[in-house]
Amino acid sequence: MLGNPGLHDVTETIAGLAERKETPIWWWVAMGISTPIAIMLLAVVGYLIWNGIGVWGVNNPVGWGWAIVNFVWWVGIGHAGTLISAILHLLRQKWRTSINRFAEAMTLFAVMCAGLFPAIHVGRIWVIYYMFPLPNQMAMWPNWRSPLLWDMFAVGTYFTVSLLFWYTGLIPDLATLRDRAKNLTRKKIFGALSLGWRGGNRQWKHYELAYLILAGISTPLVLSVHSVVSTDFATSILPGWHTTIFPPYFVAGAIFSGFAMVITLAILARIVMPETKNYITMDHLEKMAKVIMVTGLMVGYAYSTEFFIAWYSAWEYERFAFINRAFGPFAWAYWIMITCNVLTPQIFWFKKMRQSVVVLFIASIFVNIGMWFERFVIVMTLHRDYLPSSWGYYTPTWVDIATYIGTFGLFFTLFLLFLRFVPIIAIAEVKAVLPHAQPHGHH
Amino acid sequence: MQFDRSTYRISDAGTGIRNWLLIAGVGLIASAAGAFVDPKQFFFSYLTAFAFWCTLALGGLIFVILHHLFGSTWSVVIRRMSETTMRTMPLFAVLVIPILIGIPWLYHWADPSYVAGDYALPKKAGYLNVPFFVIRTVFYFAVWVTLSILLYRASLKQDESYTRENAKYMRTLSAPAAILYAVTITLASFDWLMSLDAHWFSTIYGLWFFSGAVTAFFAYTTTNVVFLFRHNILKEDLTPEHFHDIGKLLFAFMIFWAYMALSQFLLIWYANFPKETVFYLARWSGSWRALTLSIPIIGFAVPFVILIMRITKRNLNLLAGMAWLLLGMHYVDLYWNIMPNLHTETVVVSWMDVATMLFIGALFRWYYLRLFTQHAVVPVNDPKLGASFSFVNQ
Numbered sequence: 001m002l003g004n005p006g007l008h009d010v011t012e013t014i015a016g017l018a019e020r021k022e023t024p025i026w027w028w029v030a031m032g033i034s035t036p037i038a039i040m041l042l043a044v045v046g047y048l049i050w051n052g053i054g055v056w057g058v059n060n061p062v063g064w065g066w067a068i069v070n071f072v073w074w075v076g077i078g079h080a081g082t083l084i085s086a087i088l089h090l091l092r093q094k095w096r097t098s099i100n101r102f103a104e105a106m107t108l109f110a111v112m113c114a115g116l117f118p119a120i121h122v123g124r125i126w127v128i129y130y131m132f133p134l135p136n137q138m139a140m141w142p143n144w145r146s147p148l149l150w151d152m153f154a155v156g157t158y159f160t161v162s163l164l165f166w167y168t169g170l171i172p173d174l175a176t177l178r179d180r181a182k183n184l185t186r187k188k189i190f191g192a193l194s195l196g197w198r199g200g201n202r203q204w205k206h207y208e209l210a211y212l213i214l215a216g217i218s219t220p221l222v223l224s225v226h227s228v229v230s231t232d233f234a235t236s237i238l239p240g241w242h243t244t245i246f247p248p249y250f251v252a253g254a255i256f257s258g259f260a261m262v263i264t265l266a267i268l269a270r271i272v273m274p275e276t277k278n279y280i281t282m283d284h285l286e287k288m289a290k291v292i293m294v295t296g297l298m299v300g301y302a303y304s305t306e307f308f309i310a311w312y313s314a315w316e317y318e319r320f321a322f323i324n325r326a327f328g329p330f331a332w333a334y335w336i337m338i339t340c341n342v343l344t345p346q347i348f349w350f351k352k353m354r355q356s357v358v359v360l361f362i363a364s365i366f367v368n369i370g371m372w373f374e375r376f377v378i379v380m381t382l383h384r385d386y387l388p389s390s391w392g393y394y395t396p397t398w399v400d401i402a403t404y405i406g407t408f409g410l411f412f413t414l415f416l417l418f419l420r421f422v423p424i425i426a427i428a429e430v431k432a433v434l435p436h437a438q439p440h441g442h443h
Numbered sequence: 444m445q446f447d448r449s450t451y452r453i454s455d456a457g458t459g460i461r462n463w464l465l466i467a468g469v470g471l472i473a474s475a476a477g478a479f480v481d482p483k484q485f486f487f488s489y490l491t492a493f494a495f496w497c498t499l500a501l502g503g504l505i506f507v508i509l510h511h512l513f514g515s516t517w518s519v520v521i522r523r524m525s526e527t528t529m530r531t532m533p534l535f536a537v538l539v540i541p542i543l544i545g546i547p548w549l550y551h552w553a554d555p556s557y558v559a560g561d562y563a564l565p566k567k568a569g570y571l572n573v574p575f576f577v578i579r580t581v582f583y584f585a586v587w588v589t590l591s592i593l594l595y596r597a598s599l600k601q602d603e604s605y606t607r608e609n610a611k612y613m614r615t616l617s618a619p620a621a622i623l624y625a626v627t628i629t630l631a632s633f634d635w636l637m638s639l640d641a642h643w644f645s646t647i648y649g650l651w652f653f654s655g656a657v658t659a660f661f662a663y664t665t666t667n668v669v670f671l672f673r674h675n676i677l678k679e680d681l682t683p684e685h686f687h688d689i690g691k692l693l694f695a696f697m698i699f700w701a702y703m704a705l706s707q708f709l710l711i712w713y714a715n716f717p718k719e720t721v722f723y724l725a726r727w728s729g730s731w732r733a734l735t736l737s738i739p740i741i742g743f744a745v746p747f748v749i750l751i752m753r754i755t756k757r758n759l760n761l762l763a764g765m766a767w768l769l770l771g772m773h774y775v776d777l778y779w780n781i782m783p784n785l786h787t788e789t790v791v792v793s794w795m796d797v798a799t800m801l802f803i804g805a806l807f808r809w810y811y812l813r814l815f816t817q818h819a820v821v822p823v824n825d826p827k828l829g830a831s832f833s834f835v836n837q
Contacts, residue, residue, distance in 0.1 A: 227702075227706065231709070231710070234710050235710060235713040235714060237714045237716050242716070243646045243710075244645045244646050244647040244648075244710050244711065245646035245650065245706075246706075246710065247647075247702070247706040297625075301625055301629075305646050305649065309645075309646045311567075312567055313644045314563040314564070314567050315718070
């Protein structure tokens with residue numbers, strides 16, 4: 001924390017952001033861009049459902065296209081929020097308190113964008129309720145051996161727990177907003193939302209315990225969700241997809257891209273709301289840069305292990321899949337991935353780079369591009385199968401592109417609403433890590 | 444054993460430590476006899492024992508590296524113990540020699556006539572050949588021994604006087620050390636264990652090996668705390684708060700290990716691809732099946748239920764019980780990976796398994812205790828030592 005704020009200053013600054021009467025111009029401008037894009041998403045999805053998935057670029061041999069790439073990409077981004085809120089909480093990393101609230105919000109919105117893709121990719125969305133194990137007269141049940149079904153349960157659980165975790169953390173702050181409310185409507189709304197929070201000793205005791213338990217429940221979810229996502233590919237017998245390192249490799253990649261997104265959003269928040277600079281400090285950005293560097297090395301480790309074992313397997317199809325990745329028709333995508341994910345984060349070995357907002361911002365964008373391409377490269381393994389006569393190339397259609405762009409509209413619309421109406425930093429938690437809150441004074 | 448709490452040093456270490464050498468001597472004689480009776484069995488038993496004890500040192504090395512990188516406070520009290528575990532590495536650099544001698548008995552890819560008649564092995568001969576294997580193993584130990592000596596020496600220097608440069612040096616060294624460590628431990632697991640069946644491959648194998656090493660290291664550290672208590676060392680300083688944290692990490696890494704093992708199994712089982720399933724099928728025949736089942740049950744499910752409880756982690760005796768169980772299961776896990784390559788039909792327990800464990804284990808223990816009793820048992824000048832002693836879980 002910079003500027004040595006007092007306990008009251010923290011409340012004033014952060015709650016003030018959510019309470020201001022005049023909505024700032026930048027917010028209207030940003031909302032003015034995001035909302036139409038979100039509405040476009042709705043239109044494109046309607047068009048897709050009306051016509052069927054033939055409007056996408058998928059065909060033989062590439063039967064999976066941007067939809068799965070976007071799904072994995074958005075779910076991955078969500079992971080940083082859970083890692084920050086749950087694992088860093090268990091590891092007693094107190095610096096997380098400044099960024100956990102909006103990282104968790106990012107998780108929720110990213111998972112919403114992600115969940116859209118598996119839902120709309122099924123041919124007949126009107127019977128999607130068959131994904132649920134509903135008793136019916138035809139005695140038809142979902143196939144429990146399908147990783148896509150695991151996905152639904154993994155992502156569903158993940159979203160539910162993340163929402164509960166986020167909301168539990170919000171309760172004391174919502175009560176603060178209630179207590180500060182200047183008119184009856186606000187008082188009523190925040191009164192209802194804060195679920196009768198009084199801030200009593202016993203309430204805090206229960207609250208802390210509930211928070212700890214939720215952190216414990218969320219921690220395995222950080223690993224399980226992306227592990228399950230990785231099984232979408234790895235349970236197949238396709239060379240380049242079926243490899244045992246996929247679960248931990250996907251988890252590392254997810255954390256990698258998620259932290260990059262947190263950096264992007266944090267820097268934007270610092271620019272449009274300079275008040276937050278004392279809370280989201282350079283120190284936070286630097287720590288996240290280190291996480292990016294480490295997880296970047298982890299995905300680099302996974303890429304090299306895959307490549308080495310493809311050679312070591314002495315199996316021509318496995319070897320071909322990887323050589324084709326690096327030097328085939330989609331080599332451009334492969335090298336974008338390597339440049340963005342493995343080479344770019346190496347600049348963070350230098351402290352100067354970790355402390356430059358411009359460098360951080362550009363690098364975080366690079367990482368997100370790189371991680372999108374990582375999934376793209378994996379999916380594009382399909383373009384050359386065992387039979388050279390059926391080899392092909394994949395090109396997205398305008399519907400693919402519009403759907404992807406549309407999810408950004410949805411994401412930013414939700415995120416802007418969050419920035420406007422909710423305390424974007426955990427007021428109660430930040431207060432607990434201030435120097436005045438330490439009874440013995442060292443810190 | 445006398446402990447001086449003002450200097451944190453042990454005086455009059457006693458003859459107890461030397462007894463370990465005696466046990467090692469007995470183990471050595473028995474192992475040597477085994478090498479003449481049945482060299483193949485001997486080398487397989489030796490490799491298992493070597494992998495078991497060497498992974499403790501490897502776990503210590505990464506713990507010290509991570510301790511410096513994270514700058515954590517609570518773990519300062521167990522830093523010297525971890526450093527001593529890590530510093531046993533030169534011993535393993537010597538103990539690896541019999542494995543290099545045993546290559547013809549251990550690894551079928553080292554047999555030129557076998558390779559010539561095989562469909563796949565000639566294609567990997569560029570990697571799996573005797574000279575390159577030896578060079579690689581020498582390289583791994585060059586890296587590990589250098590790192591552990593440099594980190595240990597810097598830590599002892601801190602005992603004389605604390606300087607910022609020295610603390611920074613350990614931290615700075617730890618970053619590239621972590622990368623070197625990741626590369627070497629992965630390739631070592633491929634070379635020493637995975638290539639026992641040179642046809643089989645699994646990309647997660649290095650991570651599996653690593654996760655087992657760290658779990659075993661935390662279990663070993665727990666037993667070391669028990670040892671300290673028995674000799675009234677640090678008895679006032681190490682509290683349930685510290686056990687609690689060691690226990691949490693033991694628990695976490697045990698889950699991490701299970702996650703690796705499950706990822707490997709689930710994907711291979713699901714894809715049902717003959718090239719890969721051969722690994723599990725070999726371990727599903729005869730009495731191997733019981734051993735296979737014991738790993739997830741006794742190695743994971745039982746300790747999971749017990750370790751998740753707060754009371755286990757804060758009670759040293761309970762925690763130590765779990766630590767011994769996990770150490771035992773770490774051996775079973777390695778045995779289960781190595782031995783089916785020798786006894787393909789069914790489990791055959793050999794007296795050489797015991798002899799080699801005694802030899803390497805007792806030598807390791809002797810080396811560890813001798814080193815540990817020579818220096819202060821905690822890094823006395825670490826500025827965070829006081830905070831580490833008074834640390835409380837929140």
